[in-house]
Amino acid sequence: MADEANQPLLVAQFGSKGASDDQPRPSYRLSTNSSHDLYHFEYNSKGKTEQKTSRSHSGGATMADEANQPLLDARFGSERASDDQPRLSYQLSTNSSHDSYRFEYNSKGKTEQKISRSHSGVAAMSDAANQALLDEQSSLTERSPERTSVDQPRPSYELSSESTPLLHRREDGLTYGTEQGLSRSSSFASQNPPENGVVKKRNRVPWPTVISLSILTLSVLAILVLAFAAPAAVKEYAKEAAVFKPAAVSIDSTISDGVRARIQGDFVMDSGRVKNKSVRGIGRLATWIAREIETGPSNVEVYLPEYGNVLVGNATLPSIKVNIRNGHHTNVDFLTDLEAGDIRGIHAIAIDWIEGRLGRLNVKGKATLQLKSGLFALGTQVLTDNIIIEEHDFPALPTLNILKLNVHDANSGAMAVDVLISSFIDSPVALTVPALGFDILVPNCSPGDPYILVANAKTSAVDVYPGQETAVGVDGLIQQLPDALTSTCPGKEGSPLDLLVSSFMQGLETTIYVRGSDAPLPDTPAWIVDLLRSVTVPLPFTGHALDNLVKNFTMSDTHFSLPDPFAEPDSPGSQPTVSALVKVLIALPEEMNFQVEVPQVRALADVYYKKEKFGVLNISHWQDANSTLVDDQDGSSALLVEFAIKEAPLQVTDDGLLAEVIQAMLFGTETVILRVAATVDTKVSTGLGRFAVRGIPAEGKVPVKTSIGNPLDQINPRVVSLKLGSTTESSMLVSTQANFTNPTNYSATVPFVDLLILYNDTAVAHITARNISLGPGNNSYVPIDFFWCPLDAAGVDGVEAGRALFSSYVSSLNTTITIKSHRNTIPSLPGLGEALSVLNITVPVPRIYIPGEPGSDDGDQKPRFIHDATFYLWSSTAEFILSSPLTENNILITSIDATAFYEKNEPIGRINNHEPFEVPPGISRSPRLPVDLDMGGVGYDALRKALGQSLEMDAVAKVGVLIGNYVDVILYHGKGIAAKVRI
Known part of the structure; x- marks a missing residue:
């Protein structure tokens, strides 16, 4: 023991400073069964204590001399005691110690401590804990000095067994070596004389040893009582110093009202965690x-105080023994039964956690412990503690990853769903989840509406391990689709099923809800079933984006219709429409293993060219469809869906981009491919019935032109009739019929279109088409109005350009014109017309068919208005065979000023006629016109020599014409005219 703590006890045991030096020095022996050390204290004649220690091969606890000094002084006297007093030796021993402490008091009043130790160890008591008790004993001795005899020798007491009573009766006369104690011993001897009359010498009772051992034992008991009967400090120490590190926590099995958990870990008392020094000292001593x-x-x-102190659960712990000394580790392995508490209270907590309202949680634990230390029962201890769990400490809802999905037909028209799910379950313990049953629900139209039950599911037993992914197999069965799932939501276009399918196919996060139901096996504990029934857990998962769902998308028999010219711009009637036969090859996911048909389809498609959108194709009406299950080229199953689009409006969103598409179609040499991204609504027929699925994404490429070269070279336009309409002095309207070839596979309906005709980049006329239908291949007798108005179109420049155009055309020159659109090309789509105006379509002037014209069907494309000429030498006149392109109207020639040349430069003669004559439709002969021959020229000689034959000549003429009210003068250049020469 620490010397400072034992000093008062020694003073009380061996006397105070007032003891006489001439007394015999007593010797006290203290021994215990648990120690092999012997401590021998001798008080010498100088009033000081000498300690001598005799120790065997094992260690023991040694008392410090300085701490024992007050105790020795109290028992043997102070420095005033006489040095010649016999030294008393006291030995104190116990059964629990093998150390012996021997104190000797020498003649100088000093104490010498001698320690002898045997081979076993002893645990040292804390000095500070014994100080108060020893001081009390010392004070008792000082208050009763009259009971101390200085002239009597002090007997030696020895307490060597744990069976010796720690509390003596009053009649035992336990004193600290006083006369009263001795007289009681004498009285006891006199009351019991020997039977044979001989008085035998009896061993003296070592009262000082008994007293010392009694005080020491009482001190130990006091410490235990103070530590555990008044456990405030010890409780605080235990609360702060106790450390339990779980090594493994697992659910061993389930029981009828809870689970049986196995807990393995390490328990240690760490005094360094205790901040209060006094609590730490008391706690270390007590433990x-x-x-x-x-x-x-x-x-x-x-309990949960914030939820009405609801009981969450309780645990039954078995008997557990741990070492509570500081720094000693104890391995703990035990089974405990965890029972669920108030299910409704747990439900409230679960709902707050699921909905994200659980920001913090106050958990109160209450433990009722029956404690025992060795043979001492420490009574019942009730420990309580509160733990605050913050939001970041709560486990997150598991995220589901669908590893495998198989949907197939079941009996009686039902559909089975087999799902393999992978999820990371944030569980701190390993556990086995028994077979469970669930209801599968999906969201309704509005968040406040009740969820819709769509399927029942069951799982087999699942093993969950901390920190590992958990694979769960789920078997689901869909008996039928409820009406609430397929009905259109109020104020919306889709149903709850549409929203679910669309989110899944687009690869978006989808949420389904799982609620507990009847367990598939009877051995599932009822408390688990009741708890799961009370909780609906949202399970978000990410669907698979079906980007390659549409493997092929083609449009055939495509027909474009221009809008009504009288429709208001941006109105539904102002949009062009598209009709076509669409074929869609849909790749069936491998998860779908059931019969499916698509009887009707509708879609809203965005049309792109070079990754830019230029229009929206709105197929708003249900289109009848046929679906056939086929094998694709790669051997996978596919569904071929065919349906016809009838006059679906095409909303042009980018006129300029559409103009690029048309230009690429007309002038490009490469294939033009459009991309169509559609949202498709289908009516699906399965074993569950017929229902609509909306919002299915579909995408495909549509080639609108294959590489066929320049389609303009294949048009081959040909005017088959010209009919004069209204005319003015500067304009005329001619109704025509034309034949041409459509080299594409597309057809079109044109209610109205107006285009400009330019010659040398100057507008001279309009061509207008009304209510025409164009199809692939040859198109015949297409009515087209030709409005000649050079003055109105471009003023004086237009007149000059128009005259030049006419002159070039009637002169059989290779004449080309430019056709382009303008803002009013399509009145209801002014923007499109303006965008298309950047396209200049240059074509040769169409050949005009003239009935009865020789060689009209021989493929000669050059127009010939003068087919033949005859010169009469004697009358000096000329006669011409003329052709008129008009089929019903006459052309009036008002004047002719013409000169004929031989070999380009030699004049033959001149015609200057101002007598009008008419040119009827078709082939006609002109009247004989007077010719002023150049008699002295080379040309005349050539003419005479060709008499009776033909002479090839050129001609230049200014011809005044009158077509209705239209008046103009055209310049004619004729080359290689074979003129007959007659007498």
């Missing part, structure tokens, strides 16, 4: 003395 604590069967209850 050192107790050494081990054993708890009997105990109960732990867990």
